[in-house]
Amino acid sequence: MAPPRAYWKGSLKLSLVSCPVLLYPASTSSEKTRFHMINRETGNRLKQQMVDAETGDIVESEQKGRGYELKKGEYVEIEKKELEAVQIDSNHTIDIDSFVPRDEIDKRYLNNPYYIAPDGKAGADAFAVIRDAMKDQDRVALARIVLTNREHIIAIEPLGKGLLGTTLRYPYELRDEADYFEDIKTPKISKDMIELASHILDSKAAHFDPSKFKDEYETALKSLVKRKAAGKPVKVAEPGEKRDNVINLMDALKQSLKGGKGSAKPGRHAPTRRAAPRRTAKKAHRSTARARKTG
Numbered sequence: 001m002a003p004p005r006a007y008w009k010g011s012l013k014l015s016l017v018s019c020p021v022l023l024y025p026a027s028t029s030s031e032k033t034r035f036h037m038i039n040r041e042t043g044n045r046l047k048q049q050m051v052d053a054e055t056g057d058i059v060e061s062e063q064k065g066r067g068y069e070l071k072k073g074e075y076v077e078i079e080k081k082e083l084e085a086v087q088i089d090s091n092h093t094i095d096i097d098s099f100v101p102r103d104e105i106d107k108r109y110l111n112n113p114y115y116i117a118p119d120g121k122a123g124a125d126a127f128a129v130i131r132d133a134m135k136d137q138d139r140v141a142l143a144r145i146v147l148t149n150r151e152h153i154i155a156i157e158p159l160g161k162g163l164l165g166t167t168l169r170y171p172y173e174l175r176d177e178a179d180y181f182e183d184i185k186t187p188k189i190s191k192d193m194i195e196l197a198s199h200i201l202d203s204k205a206a207h208f209d210p211s212k213f214k215d216e217y218e219t220a221l222k223s224l225v226k227r228k229a230a231g232k233p234v235k236v237a238e239p240g241e242k243r244d245n246v247i248n249l250m251d252a253l254k255q256s257l258k259g260g261k262g263s264a265k266p267g268r269h270a271p272t273r274r275a276a277p278r279r280t281a282k283k284a285h286r287s288t289a290r291a292r293k294t295g
Contacts, residue, residue: 009119010092014130019123026113033221091146099139105155109168116163131158196253
């Protein structure tokens with residue numbers, strides 16, 4: 001089997017110690033089912049073309065350029081040579097700046113994973129020294145690297161015989177959680193409910209095992225394509241019956257602990273039936289308010 005093609009080639013540098021390395025993407029989407037846009041009349045595949053937003057004319061590749069929008073509809077054109085002139089030291093070097101404790105890295109900053117391997121025998125010793133020193137310290141190296149014309153911060157840690165590099169997002173790429181959590185209420189929850197929920201958590205305790213991850217949608221897509229290609233009929237599933245979300249939380253917790261579905265069906269428990277008068281009272285209040293407004 002031929003070795004995979006390297007995504008990036010350069011040097012891994014720690015102070016005055018450096019070694020040639022290769023970078024490979026650690027993830028792939030090639031196995032996912034993909035669809036192409038086709039002409040339904042001819043069955044031919046469609047291709048995309050760039051069109052001038054004002055004139056509607058098709059723009060050929062030699063006419064395409066890059067522009068930065070200064071204000072609405074006004075662009076400054078940036079030439080390819082001008083972009084290449086913005087040279088960054090990390091263009092062909094992974095320069096380690098610091099080592100930080102592994103547990104201090106906020107998971108929200110993690111982006112894309114890469115495998116880092118030595119390039120040839122020349123730098124194998126230096127590579128091993130850097131890798132094994134990091135194993136002893138249980139720290140993650142933070143370095144800079146240029147990928148697709150952009151500089152990234154990359155976190156590097158030992159992985160088997162090689163290294164795992166994970167690009168990190170910059171702070172300006174993350175949204176502030178306060179914008180989404182600010183309106184979350186803080187209800188008073190009884191101690192009994194918390195204890196029941198804790199027991200449920202304990203009953204579902206397991207170890208991280210990605211081999212158990214099943215992409216059910218991908219499986220369904222493959223089955224759909226297979227049936228269509230074979231000329232077999234495809235049954236469209238009926239939409240499921242929409243259930244009332246009004247349930248009693250304590251009953252749901254108790255049922256979950258017994259191995260139930262985790263959601264009590266409405267109408268089986270007295271607390272659920274008591275929910276109806278509250279809704280009726282709310283409707284009555286609205287009717288009274290409308291009557292006052294009309295009067």
